[in-house]
């Protein structure tokens with residue numbers, strides 16, 4: 001008797017519910033990973049992220065070998081070909097069961113339904129586990145059994161539900177077979193030509209655990225005070241690991257609470273960090289509760305009537321960090337150079353594109369996915385719709401971040417701006433946060449830095465008029 005575990009964005013052996021269930025079933029275990037290159041392209045998975053996944057898969061293969069589990073690699077260009085490819089493999093190794101952890105996006109869910117139907121026809125059982133978030137979509141609902149659209153009541157209900165739920169992480173399973181010697185790793189057949197910043201995000205579960213433990217033992221204590229300052233190492237930097245499932249959110253929770261059921265003190269660094277993990281659950285709920293958001297639709301349907309700009313030149317300047325707004329340019333260059341962007345900057349950059357340039361937020365969402373190492377449909381879409389005022393619990397349309405006030409507040413000494421915009425190294429700090437002084441400094445120092453791409457006052461007026469025209473009275 002043989003079971004097959006299908007790994008996707010859960011590339012770890014500890015606290016992996018599907019793997020543990022398969023290992024505890026008393027049968028032999030085989031593992032499989034399916035490359036779906038065409039689908040990944042359609043989903044705008046970034047080259048850096050694929051390189052990271054590839055390196056993490058290699059680590060996983062070695063970890064699985066210590067459990068005596070061999071990994072096989074399949075190629076099925078798109079999701080529609082996955083059921084047939086998996087069934088063929090299952091039959092060839094005489095598998096009696098297929099185990100995997102759920103993914104909640106529309107296409108992924110439809111693929112998984114198709115796999116289950118195909119396996120059922122062949123008489124092979126399938127077992128789906130909820131593992132990707134702390135509380136799976138559909139488990140935190142309002143009194144009317146509907147999905148929450150506002151975060152704060154969701155958080156309240158989440159805390160209640162979480163207190164009744166076993167969220168303790170599982171240890172790595174016991175080996176179901178003898179350790180394997182891998183002569184030619186299956187993952188080597190995946191020829192991945194891209195790269196990612198491995199100095200910032202080393203691959204694999206052991207590295208992720210180290211980063212988590214270090215953060216939980218130290219920086220989390222000041223998280224509430226430092227998390228908004230991009231020039232400070234104030235956040236966990238764990239998003240690429242959580243997005244690819246190298247780390248589980250239950251492991252993050254356990255690192256915070258020491259495995260106890262009492263929550264951190266309200267307002268503390270640990271409390272605020274916990275609430276970020278709950279935002280992650282919130283957006284996964286939104287994705288499932290309101291599937292239109294993953295089909296390119298705004299959550300607020302009335303915002304469909306907005307006439308966004310489609311100005312390729314402006315879009316390109318934003319993408320290249322050439323807008324003339326130093327904090328926006330530094331943010332976009334951080335994204336391009338590292339595959340990651342600080343949360344405060346994601347809000348500033350997204351609001352700049354969708355409000356100041358009034359460019360369709362979906363173009364920004366796409367560009368982020370194409371460049372982020374942690375690109376995740378639920379969180380990315382949630383963040384973009386929040387910024388563009390089209391989403392659940394979104395920022396009111398008239399609250400528009402002014403990039404200069406934001407940098408004065410969150411990068412007061414300009415160190416972050418200067419790191420990513422080295423041409424501004426000699427510009428006096430006050431000029432980095434003031435358009436008139438900036439123009440004067442750029443001219444007197446003869447610096448090659450672009451003028452403002454838009455007039456902030458006019459941009460603001462345009463947004464207000466557009467939202468008012470569709471009857472958004474807020």
Ligand SMILES: Cc1cc2nc3c(=O)[nH]c(=O)nc-3n(C[C@H](O)[C@H](O)[C@H](O)COP(=O)(O)OP(=O)(O)OC[C@H]3O[C@@H](n4cnc5c(N)ncnc54)[C@H](O)[C@@H]3O)c2cc1C
Nearest residue numbers: 235236237238239276280343346350375376379380383384
């Ligand atoms: C426009 C926009 C796009 C975004 N796109 C993504 C994305 O594609 N992938 C992604 O993981 N996050 C995204 N975020 C959320 C957030 O910016 C990142 O999770 C965070 O910057 C990652 O850094 P960190 O790991 O140091 O986070 P920390 O501050 O240490 O937070 C811990 C973890 O909580 C989760 N988290 C934190 N904030 C949020 C949030 N607002 N929504 C959902 N989860 C959150 C992440 O998994 C993060 O790793 C986006 C936010 C905005 C405004």
